[in-house]
Structures are given as structure tokens and as C-alpha cells.
Amino acid sequence: MTSKAIPLPHLVGFEERNGSWYAEDVPMADLANEFGTPLYVYSRKALTEAYQAYDRACVDASGKRRARVHYAMKANSNLAVIDCFKKLGAGFDLVSGGELARALAVNAESQSLVFAGVGKSAAEIAQALEAGVKCINVESIAELHQINRIATKLNCRAPISLRVNPDVDAQTHPYISTGLKGNKFGIAYHEVLKTYREAAQLPQIDVVGIDCHIGSQITTTAPYLDALNKVLDLVENLRKEGIVIHHLDLGGGLGISYGDEIPPDITEFTNILLDRVAERGFGHLDVVLEPGRSLVGNAGVLLTKVEYLKPGIEKNFCIVDAAMTELMRPALYEAHHGIVPVKTKPGKALTYDVVGPVCESGDWLGRDRQLAVEEGDLLAILSAGAYGFVMASNYNTRPKPAEIMVDGKNVYVIRKRENTKDLFASENTLPE
Known part of the structure; x- marks a missing residue:
């Protein structure tokens, strides 16, 4: 099935009004005119509502907290985004010293x-121990012993959890599946008990938890329950x-709708998992949830300008100023993103491949899209809040775009646009 048959996702914070697309109460065309393109735009309302959908299930009817959201910041690590979640009450899931x-x-x-x-x-393990993190998730026996050695040098206790690889098929793209025995992540299920026994004997290790993460963009509940029961x-x-x-x-990985996917309702999904934990007699445990994409994916769009329309014998190309350098997902995963004109206009829609200016045939953002556009028009690439800017690059010496947060009628620059000189400011030529 071609992309043109895929519907647009349901969005919070972004909508079309009288032929023009808005980010909350601000016309997107105004944002592009003021801040230029390509431009990432996020909705604080969308971030907040997605977080609250999880949090509603994390507190029971008596007011007792059943779980806590730890935002997986690899999805979008802009300081304004993570500060928004901190103010809402979130913790954080980190995968690097930089995060x-x-x-x-x-x-x-x-x-x-x-x-x-x-x-x-x-260095990252030492950084985490010195910061006093809640837990370090261990992914191999070798890493467990490394943590013990570093904790010994620092004369501190190391709180650890073992990441279980449950060999459960998340039924997602193979590049974002993490819970199968052929994946690099976690400790093999049949090795977990032995590894916990070993961890319990190490002098500087405190066993505090157990964790599991089976993949990303998962749109059914069944794989989670299979993994949860095994854990x-x-x-x-x-x-x-x-x-x-x-x-x-319990990790994260719940998918979003990029178009025709129908993921579970966040609150219902979370209730199902937490109810299963309680039914199995483990309601006393501190439960950690680590959503990323489902919090930010549909809270962001990428604005881009049409540079040229290039008709062809087999394909028509809509060449825009955004590229795989701004949004890698289509080139990397053949991922689908909805693409809409920021202002609708009369005229016959033609079928275009939406492509960027980067010198790679893989530099495409959407295939077979029905668009009524002219050169100079603006397009909005939807569902770009997760794994968008964080995967951006400077390939072809392209400066990274600005990022904007919209909060009602207020607009905030949360990252300035790079300029070309920024890209080689740390480089040196050879002496004569």
C-alpha cells in the first residue's frame, strides 16, 4: 500500500483551522516566517496531556501511587522538554553520560x-555513582563486575538492576526490537537467576530492582504482558x-499513531500492566515506567519550505529545505510521517515524493504524497517530536534547525539555529 492511502494521525496541540495549520494558538506560517525553516515546533499542551494520561493510571482510587513515569529522554532531550516533564513530576531514563x-x-x-x-x-558509570542515581541497569555480567570495581574505587555502594532479555517478540521494526535473544540488549533469560546470585555476593553491589524493555513503537498490549509475566x-x-x-x-516502547496505527489508549494500557502486577501479588513493588515516543512523538512537527517542484517521467519530486539531516527516520526505518501543506489552496493535487537537498538517494521524507503545492509553500511534517532533532546530523555541512516551544499564544526559542561557522569552529587546518 502506498503512503497516500494512510490517514493523518489524531493530534493534540496541532490542528487545521479554516485552511491554515496552527500550533496551539499560533499559525504555523507565522512561526516559519519569524524563525525560518527547517524548524522544529513542539506543543506544551501535547506534552502535558500525554504525561497526564500515564499519570492517571499511576495513582489508584485511594490516592496511593502505583508507579512513576521516568521519561526516556533519548526520544527528545531538549532541556525545555525535559524540564516540562520534571515540573509535571517525572523522573528520567538515561542512556549516556550526556543525558x-x-x-x-x-x-x-x-x-x-x-x-x-x-x-x-x-567514566559514565563513575559519573552515575557520583551523582547518586536511583539505579544503574546492568546489561551484561562483564558490566556488573565493572560497576563493582568502580564502586570499590569510589568507596560507595552501587544500586543495580538487571535488564532481562525475555526473548519476547515486540512485533515491531527489527531495528527497534530489543527483547529477542538475537538482540544485543539485556541478560539472557536463562542467565538471570545465576547473575543475580553473583551480584548478591559482590561487595559493593546493592541489588534493588529488575527491568525489561522489549522494543519501541509497539502497538499491542500482548507482548508487554508476555514479558511482564516472565519477569x-x-x-x-x-x-x-x-x-x-x-x-x-517495565521499560517503555508504547507506539503512537503516525497514520494508520491504532495503539492502545495510554491510560487503559498502563492500568492493564499495573493491574497484572497487583494480580500476581507484587503490588508492593515500586514500579517504574519509561515512555519516550508516546510522550513526545505527536507533540512535535517539522516545518519545511518547498524549494522546487521537479516533474519526472516516473516520479514527481517536491524538493524541500529539510532533509534526512533534520529527520532521519524515513531514511533509516522507511518510516511514515504525515505531510500537510501549512496553508491549503485550490488546485489539483499531484503525487510527489517529498525529498531533501542532501546528496543521497535515501534522502526522502515522504513517498507518493498527494499535494497541491507551489514553490515557496510551507509543509508540516507531522509526528516528528520523537527521534527527530536528537538524530539530526550536520552531513553536507548543514546547520541544525532551531527548536520552538508553543504554549498557548506564547512562543519560546528553546534552541537557536546553528550557523555554518559553528560547524567548523573547533576544527584546525594543518600548519604550513
Whole structure:
């Protein structure tokens, strides 16, 4: 099926009014005119409503907190975005020393930070221990011993959780599946009990949790329940051996609608998982949820200008000023994003491939799109809030775009546009 048959996603914070697209109460055309293109635009309303959809399930009818959201900032790590979630009450899931530094830059509490990642360096482990993070998620036996050695040098205790690879098919794109035995992530299910026994004997290690993450852009509940049941079986076996688990980290990965996907309602989905935890007799555990894409994916758009319309024998090309350097997902995953004219106009729609100016055949943003556009028009690439700017590059010496946050009628520049000189300011030529 071609992209032209895929409907637009349901969005919060972005809508068409009388033929013009708005970000909350601000016309997108005004944003493009003031700040230039390409331009990332985020809606604070969309961020807030997505977070609250999770949080509603995290508190039971009596007011007792059943779980806490730890935003997976790899999806979008702009300081304004993570500060927005901190103010709403979120903790953070980190996968690098750089992300840890970002969390500390917005004054996130150290006990709200979970440090994950399959290849943490010794420096990053030391950075996490010195910051006093809630937990370090361990992905291999070798890493476990590295953490113990570093904690010994620092004369501190290292709180750890083992990341379980449950060998569960998340039914998602193979590049973003993380819970199969052929993936690089986590400790093989049959090795987990043995590894916990080993961890419990290490002098500077405190076993505090268990975690599992099976992939991203998952649109059904069944894989989560399969993985959760396997993890809870492990918790039961650990309890029998006297190894006490204090928190259960269920990871993230819930998908969004880019068009024709129908993911579960966030609140219903979260209730299903937390109810299963309680039904299995583990309602006393501190539960951590780590959503990323489902919090920010549909809270951002990428604005771009049509530079040229290039008719062809087999394809018509709509060449825009955004590229794979601004939005890598189509080139990397063949991902679909809705694309709409910022202002609709009369005229016959033609079928275009929307492509960028980068010198790669893989530089495309949308294929077979029905668009009534002219050169100079503006397009909005939807659902670009997750894995958009964070995966941007400077390939072809292209400066990265600005990022804007809209809050009602207010507009904030949350990242300035780079200029070309920024890109080689740290470089040097050879001496004569």
C-alpha cells in the first residue's frame, strides 16, 4: 500500500483551522516566517496531556501511587522538554553520560534517575555513582563486575538492576526490537537467576530492582504482558532465594499513531500492566515506567519550505529545505510521517515524493504524497517530536534547525539555529 492511502494521525496541540495549520494558538506560517525553516515546533499542551494520561493510571482510587513515569529522554532531550516533564513530576531514563548531564542541568533529583544503556563506559558509570542515581541497569555480567570495581574505587555502594532479555517478540521494526535473544540488549533469560546470585555476593553491589524493555513503537498490549509475566516469575524465584527486589522497571516502547496505527489508549494500557502486577501479588513493588515516543512523538512537527517542484517521467519530486539531516527516520526505518501543506489552496493535487537537498538517494521524507503545492509553500511534517532533532546530523555541512516551544499564544526559542561557522569552529587546518 502506498503512503497516500494512510490517514493523518489524531493530534493534540496541532490542528487545521479554516485552511491554515496552527500550533496551539499560533499559525504555523507565522512561526516559519519569524524563525525560518527547517524548524522544529513542539506543543506544551501535547506534552502535558500525554504525561497526564500515564499519570492517571499511576495513582489508584485511594490516592496511593502505583508507579512513576521516568521519561526516556533519548526520544527528545531538549532541556525545555525535559524540564516540562520534571515540573509535571517525572523522573528520567538515561542512556549516556550526556543525558545524565542534561537531567542534572534541569535540577532533576538524583533519585529520580535510572541509568541504562548497553555499553556504559567506566567514566559514565563513575559519573552515575557520583551523582547518586536511583539505579544503574546492568546489561551484561562483564558490566556488573565493572560497576563493582568502580564502586570499590569510589568507596560507595552501587544500586543495580538487571535488564532481562525475555526473548519476547515486540512485533515491531527489527531495528527497534530489543527483547529477542538475537538482540544485543539485556541478560539472557536463562542467565538471570545465576547473575543475580553473583551480584548478591559482590561487595559493593546493592541489588534493588529488575527491568525489561522489549522494543519501541509497539502497538499491542500482548507482548508487554508476555514479558511482564516472565519477569514476575523471576521475581518470585528470587524471593524464594532470599534476594529481595524493591522496584520493577517495565521499560517503555508504547507506539503512537503516525497514520494508520491504532495503539492502545495510554491510560487503559498502563492500568492493564499495573493491574497484572497487583494480580500476581507484587503490588508492593515500586514500579517504574519509561515512555519516550508516546510522550513526545505527536507533540512535535517539522516545518519545511518547498524549494522546487521537479516533474519526472516516473516520479514527481517536491524538493524541500529539510532533509534526512533534520529527520532521519524515513531514511533509516522507511518510516511514515504525515505531510500537510501549512496553508491549503485550490488546485489539483499531484503525487510527489517529498525529498531533501542532501546528496543521497535515501534522502526522502515522504513517498507518493498527494499535494497541491507551489514553490515557496510551507509543509508540516507531522509526528516528528520523537527521534527527530536528537538524530539530526550536520552531513553536507548543514546547520541544525532551531527548536520552538508553543504554549498557548506564547512562543519560546528553546534552541537557536546553528550557523555554518559553528560547524567548523573547533576544527584546525594543518600548519604550513
